[in-house]
Structure formats: C-alpha cells, structure tokens
Amino acid sequence: MFTVDGRTLRCEDVRLVARERIAVTVDEAAVRRAEDAWRLVTELSARREIYGRTTGVGANRDLTIDEDSGPEHGRRLLRSHAGGAGDLLPADHVRAMMLIRLNQLAAGGSGVHPRVLTALAEALTSGAIPRVHSTGAIGTGDLTVLAETGLTLAGERPWADGHLPPVPLDTADALAFMSSNAATLAEATLACLELERLLRASHVVAALSYVVLGGSPEAYATAVHAARPHPGQVRCAGEMRRLLGMTGAPPPGRRIQDPYGLRAFPQVQGPALDSIAYLRNVLTIDINASAENPMVSLAAGDVFHNAHFHTAYLATALDQTRATVHHVAELSAARLGDLVEPSFTDLPAFLADGPPGSSGVMILEYVTHDALAMLRQAALPVTLGTAVVSRGVEDHASFSTQAARQARAAADAYQQVLACELVAAVRALRMRPADLMDLPVRDAFDLADATLDANTADRPFSDDLTKAAALLGQLSEI
CATH class of the missing domain: 1.10.275.10 (Fumarase/aspartase (N-terminal domain))
Structure with missing residues (x-):
C-alpha cells in the first residue's frame, strides 16, 4: 500500500x-x-x-x-x-x-x-x-x-x-x-532517475578503463580537488578513489599526464552530478506543489490567480542536465578511442585477437559516435524559443515538455555510449589481466566477465551491447 x-x-x-x-x-x-x-x-x-x-x-x-x-x-x-x-x-x-x-x-x-x-x-x-x-x-x-x-x-x-x-x-x-504539468513532470522524473543511474554507473565504467590504461592517480588526489571544491567534482574524484582503492600514496601511472578521458573526468562529470542534483530538487518541489491556476489557499481563505503553470525552473534544469551529460558521454567516447590504441594499452589495435587484419572492437567506435550524435541532438536547448497563443494573451512558454522528452532520448543514447566502453574495457582486461584482487571495481569486472561473451574472435557485438546496457543498473550500485 x-x-x-x-x-x-x-x-x-x-x-x-x-x-x-x-x-x-x-x-x-x-x-x-x-x-x-x-x-x-x-x-x-x-x-x-x-x-x-x-x-x-x-x-x-x-x-x-x-x-x-x-x-x-x-x-x-x-x-x-x-x-x-x-x-x-x-x-x-x-x-x-x-x-x-x-x-x-x-x-x-x-x-x-x-x-x-x-x-x-x-x-x-x-x-x-x-x-x-x-x-x-x-x-x-x-x-x-x-x-x-x-x-x-x-x-x-x-x-x-x-x-x-x-x-x-x-x-x-x-x-x-x-x-x-503532471505529464511533463512524470517524464522528467523518470528521465532524471535514469540519468542518475547512468552517471553512477559511469564511475565504474571509467574505473575499469583506468585500470586497462594504467591511469595516473594524481588526477583524483584529495589535495587537487580540495583546491577547487565544486561538489560534483569532489564527489566524482572520491568515487574514483574508492573504486580504485586509492589510499595512502598509490603507485604512479604509466604516463606523467593522462589523456582527458581519464584526467579531466572529475571536472566534466562534476557538472553533470551537480545538474542532476538540482533537477531532482526542482522535481521534488513541483511534484508536491499546489501549482494550480487559480490556486485555492486554505490558510488565506482565498483564491489566487497566478502563473504556477509556467515551468521555467524545470525546463532550464533539464536543458542544463542534458548538456552536461553530453560532455560526460564525449569523455566515454574518448576513452573508447584510447582503449583501441596500442600506444595506450600495449595491446593489439582495436583489441583484435586473430589473424592480421582482424577488426576486434573497431565497430564499437562507430556505434558510440552514432549514439553520441543522437545525444548531441537531444542536448540542444529547447528553452531558446517561445510561443504566443490564445490571441496573444499567453505570450511565453518554457517548452519543458520537449525538454523532458529530450531527456529520455538523451538517457537512451548515453546508455549505448557507456555500453560500448564497458564491452571494450572488459575485453581488454581479459586480454591483459590486471591485479584487481583488492579493488572494489573487481566486483564490476567479475559481474561483466560472467555476463559478456568471452569469445575474442571477430564476431557481432549486438548481444554484448544489449547485455552491457542491462548491466549498468547493477554497476551503478557497486
């Protein structure tokens, strides 16, 4: 009940x-x-x-x-x-x-x-x-x-x-x-929760890529983020330290400076975490609000004509959230590019395992950039336009309905991007096993390793991507 x-x-x-x-x-x-x-x-x-x-x-x-x-x-x-x-x-x-x-x-x-x-x-x-x-x-x-x-x-x-x-x-x-605006709020709420889930999972996926790429722990050091303490950035760096067991003085990485996909992850993930937190706050207020026009006030014993029907808070929060998620997805695509590059992994190009000319996970980059293009379109702001209706009496609109619709589209696309990175990272860890014994991220690898096809020959990846997308919900809880 x-x-x-x-x-x-x-x-x-x-x-x-x-x-x-x-x-x-x-x-x-x-x-x-x-x-x-x-x-x-x-x-x-x-x-x-x-x-x-x-x-x-x-x-x-x-x-x-x-x-x-x-x-x-x-x-x-x-x-x-x-x-x-x-x-x-x-x-x-x-x-x-x-x-x-x-x-x-x-x-x-x-x-x-x-x-x-x-x-x-x-x-x-x-x-x-x-x-x-x-x-x-x-x-x-x-x-x-x-x-x-x-x-x-x-x-x-x-x-x-x-x-x-x-x-x-x-x-x-x-x-x-x-x-x-109950229907718009409904779609926005479901999209918000889905994007939250994917952003939590993205810490885990990025951590797996970090292990493959031999990342530098300096980018996540407490002292670094204490010097610029945006809440989301601090939270992201802390999650990466937790997942990767960064206590005390962790060993140095393979490079003096990593590519942006690893090094700038907290600075890019942070705004998305902050935006989704703000969106959740807006939604929590609105789904519990007396937002009718006219509004009956028992406290005042009166009825008030008002503009609570206007959802600028929701529309602008959704626009910001989609834009920040797009930036995070771009970093996931960048890390996938690093995973297929031998100079970053010391593994064969495209993580291929077969005769010369084998393609490995080459196609995953195409799938990623298709999904990223869809996400880019979904991230375009809808609040830059307006409408004048009802013979000029109603002369402004927030288009929060379209912003919520685009948020669900953004979540679908971002899920595909993360699934591609996850498939590649797990394949790379199978090809060059790493010492994950004492790291919390080991649970994520074990789960994915037991779920995804271990066959490294050239083959279709459609089933892998479907399974990887389904795994993200479990990864978000690690």
Missing part, C-alpha cells in the same frame, strides 16, 4: 508506482484538505469571478459563464482541450502522471471534489490506464493529456487498459483538474 499525502512524494516513489502494480490510497488528512478547498472555492465562486469556473479560459477569460450552463461549461472545457495528437504515452509514463497529479491534488490547492482523488487512487490500484496522446503541451500546462484523462474518468473516453465506473466532473473540477 502506497499512501499519497500531497507533501512527501519522492522521485523514487514515482518510478515505483509507475512500474509496479501497487495499491494506492490517499491520506485522510489530505482528503479533508481537498474537501475544505472544494467547499471554499465553491463558496467564493458564488460571490466573485474565478477564472475557468465562472469565466472562459485563455483569451475568453473576460467572458462570464451563464449560471444555468455551469455544469455543461466544464464538460465543454474538457472536450475542447482533449485534442492531443501523436503516439500514445507508454503505460509507465501515464501511471507516473496519474500519481503526480493525485499527489498535487492532495496538496489541497486545486479545489476539485475529493471524489476525483479517490478515482485516481482506484485507477492506479486497479491498473486502469487512460488512453492519452503525447503531443499537445508547450510547458504551460499539460492540458491535452489531462483533459483526455478527465474525460476518461468521466466515462466519455475508452480506457486503454482496465476500467473504472464514471466519475462526475462538473465545472468546478474541469479546469482545476487540467491545471497541471
């Missing part, structure tokens, strides 16, 4: 509920908070104009809704905004979206009827998934996805999987339910 309280949802909780069939319930205090907010906004709507409840939306904000057509106005809002296009969102993305929206509603700022919270919890528990489309948001509210979800809850759209009895959604619920 997972309990939603509107205040303490973690990114890991989102992934857990998104990918596992778990019973979900709403904390009783959160239900009371939602009901109090619903009663308050209902009372205020009878005395004053409230956007989307007594008025139209967007450029129609100045049009007052006829009292007799109130309930139908809400249904029209949902129907008119349920215009998503493109592919259907995958099930894990939709479940993550529903959980985040439920948690936001439990925070008590929307004013929706408590029955909406109960319905979302029942859908998550039963495995019912609405049929929603991917295209239709620009970082100022996931209107199409949430409208499609709302109509599904109301019984006007078919469920993609499972079923739930229809839930009445009136005017008070329509805009209040749609006023969120």
